[in-house]
Amino acid sequence: MITWEKLGELTLQHLTLSLSAVLLATLVAVPGGILLSRNRRAADPIIAVVGMFQTLPAIALLAFMIPLMGIGSRPALAALFLYALLPILSNTYKGLVSVDPAAKEAARGMGMTAFQMLLFVELPLAFRVIMSGIRTSTVLIIGWATLGAYVGAGGLGEPIISGFAMVSPRLILAGGVPVTLMALLADFLLGYLERKVTPRGLQV
Amino acid sequence: MQLLQELITYVGDQWPRLLGLTVQHVKLALVAVLYGVAVGVPVGYLISRFRRLAEPVLWVTNAIQTIPALALIGFAMLIFGLSPATGIFCLFLYSLMPIIRQTYTAITSIDPAVIEAAAGMGMTRWQIFRIVQLPLALAVTMVGIRMAVVMSIGTAAIMSLAGAGGLGSEIFAGIDRVQDKMILAGALPAALLAILADAGMSALERRLTPRGLRQA
Helix, strand or coil, X not given: CCCHHHHXXXXXXXXXXXXXXXXXXXXXXXXXXXXXXXXXXXXXXXXXXXXHHHHCCHHHHHHHHHHHHCCCHHHHXXXXXXXXXXXXXXXXXXXXXXXXXXXXXXXXXXCCCHHHHHHHHXXXXXXXXXXXXXXXXXXXXXXXXXXXXXXXXXXXXHHHHHHHHHCCHHHHHHHHHHHXXXXXXXXXXXXXXXXXXXXXXXXX | CHHHHHHHHHHHHHHHHXXXXXXXXXXXXXXXXXXXXXXXXXXXXXXXXXXXXXXXXXXXXXXXXXXXXXHHHHHHHHHHCCCHHHHHHHHHHHHHHHHHHHHHHHHHCCCHHHHHHHHHCCCCHHHHHHHHXXXXXXXXXXXXHHHHHHHHHHHHCCHHHHCCCCCHHHHHHHHHCCCHHHHHHHHHHHHHHHHHHHHHHHHHHHHHCCHHHCCC
8 A cells, every 4th residue: 555665755755854844943043042042131022922833733833834835845844944943942042041150251261252152161061951952843843744744745644644534554554653763763862962962071 | 815804704604613613622622631630640749759660650751742643643543443532542641741740840849848847847747748748839730731731732733633623623624625714714713722721821820839939
């Protein structure tokens, strides 16, 4: 009913869609979080607005994109991108704000410029928290990318949906098992990376 | 803006049915969270007493959380078939993680000095639980319940696929028939419900926080 070749293709499609969304979100949310940590007064309202996207049901967010962008992988990418923003943005902000002021003072005392301080002191110290935001987003997005199949973006949701329509347990499992494995694997690998990138001095 | 006019006419015609779907949606989400509380709070309390169980239990609930919703629906459907039970079961499983974790955190994070003080004042174990531990733990547990409710309302939007009805049936019907007004008639109330639930539960959370612990 579904060939291995087709399944491989769908898996690749799923991975590409999810990773592009998370990558785009990271490119926007990490600099965004850095900016917010410099303008703390703006942080709360902006994080609240981004948080609202997160509250929206994923299928609703995806559905809103159809009247705006039609069908295909573009609306799916846009919806998943918005969905991935919050965990990364708020964790970048939280991570940077919680850097020990004494460490920053020491860096300033050593004559570091603001940029050097960000690069060599604040970001490394905040890295673990930022990574954990990226992990949360990635797992979430791999899950919701299954809904992309409803807007013609393909991916592993496709066999699941056909499985629902044809009441075929085999098709449901053909999509459901690999996508679950992908999410668990991403969670595990990024969790490993998270521990790896922690500066040695901070490892317990 | 033609879409907006279409939407208004459509909702004007269909509102009793849409209202029914909304009620069904809320019921589905709340029943699942209710089961989640009934199981999650005792489990969270238990693993705070038997700490050795904490790590494996939290690990399992986290793993459940990682399972993509569409896949979980598929797996559950193989067991329960096409029925509201499938939807409730999936949402129940998802609600376990925040509730168990927050209950556990709530109880383990109570300052032992406070309990000692209560014991020193001559309170019995039961009194300590009712007058000291419960109020202190309630606010933190409520955070978990709020997360579960918001998540449940959001995820309930795809439970129509499991035959559980709710606003998702309108959204998916709209996607099938390429009717933007139907998509919006389902998606807008679903989004609104999630936002309202978040706000309402936050307010409840604040009310349940003991006065001495409230911030600003």
